[in-house]
Amino acid sequence: MKKLLSVILGVTIASSVWASDQSFEQYVEGLKSEARNKGISEQTINDAFANVTYKPRAVTADRNQPEKRLTLDEYIPKAVPDWKVKQAKELYTKHKKALEKVGEQYGVQPRFIVALWGIESNFGTFTGNYSVIDALSTMAYDGRREAFFRNETMAALTILDEGHIKPENMKGSWAGAMGQCQFMPSSFLSFAADGSGDGKKDIWDNEADVFASAANYLSQSGWTNEHTWGRQVKLPKGFDTSIQGRGEEKGKYLQEWSRLGITRYDGRPLPKLDKDIKAWLIAPDDVNGRVYLVYNNYNVLMKWNRSYYFALAVSHLADRIVL
Known part of the structure; x- marks a missing residue:
């Protein structure tokens, strides 16, 4: 048989x-x-x-999932094309009132909710x-x-x-x-939220529920709206790349990274914050490709989908949504 x-x-x-x-x-x-x-x-x-x-x-x-791996320089423009950025901005404006309400309730910047929506299902069109x-x-x-x-x-x-x-x-x-946020059923049971107040959690057709569910997932996973996700950076010559990675022991405060010679991608110094925060150095391709310092919010995105590329696509789209 x-x-x-x-x-x-x-x-x-x-x-x-x-x-x-x-x-x-x-x-x-x-x-x-x-x-x-x-x-x-x-x-x-x-x-x-x-x-x-x-x-x-x-x-x-x-x-038979694809084996060919794109570099980030190839992947990011495909995952975050200009037309998607334009659509994301339009939808952000259209749903601004609902997004701001959800963002305030759950402590999540609305642009990240829209970015997840866009990367996961192209704003609900590919579910x-x-x-x-x-x-x-x-x-x-x-x-x-x-x-x-x-x-x-x-x-x-x-x-x-x-x-x-x-x-x-x-x-x-x-x-x-x-649905529009592509939750597995177990994630639905843990994180889906009734954003519209109708007693149901409809992540298929109810955008208010989609926004609330995505925000609830991030909030319960450790998100903070005080900071962003991270930034692309530049390494000094001869940098010890063995200290990269997302393990707890790999995290250092921004000013520690600054003292090691890391700068913003354009060469300017890393920001000095009133309250310094931990960051992790990642090079998803290798140190000859794109290199980032990422904060805890990026680690939260990795809980949603354990892919460096996915989390970076969401992050880059969120950055471009800023109005």
Whole structure:
């Protein structure tokens, strides 16, 4: 059966689930049983799995993610093109009142909320068209990261059980990332917020909820609105690059970095603040590429997505939104 279905679906499958010759339908029955044990209502289970379908393209997408790595000089202009900056400024102005309210409530600068919105889903236009239950069930069944995707499936069912969205409207990426801020279901349960006051947390179609949810995520992850994310810097010749990195022990105060000869990218001295702050030196490509001193807010962005490139794209867009 495993070999036959592999041929039919056009994917190479190697997992403990498939090795046991368990069909997708049988596996879904196991998900249903687990959901019942976790207290999910029978109505929600029946509605969520009514038309569940195995999605081979999700498995293919997971196994064939791009290997070519762009440098930051190549990546940043692609991730933050001028048209996206223009759109970000227009949307910032359009939603300024709501953004400022959310920013004040959660202690997050509104430009970072808009930047996350833009990088994650192009301001809500690219959110994924997979049924989240289909995608998560498929990825759990595939088995490569079964425990993770089973847990996310249970989280998705909890969201449905709480009535935030209907199963047919619960759309997302092939990996199950949902809505305009692309939260995984577990992140939704931890951070999604009701920004509109209607009793639901709708990160798919309600922009007030999207803004509040993004801000709540950052706030609960340690964000501070007293500082920005960091800055691109220039190293002196012969600099000891072994001290770069984001480990706690790698952090130094700005004036310590200044004494080591690091300057702003244009050669001016690093800023002198009334209250000095810790910063970390990072060189995501190498020291011959772009080099940055980043603050704790950048570390918070890395909790959202553990990619230096993602966090830098958000940061650069946020900087260009400033009106």
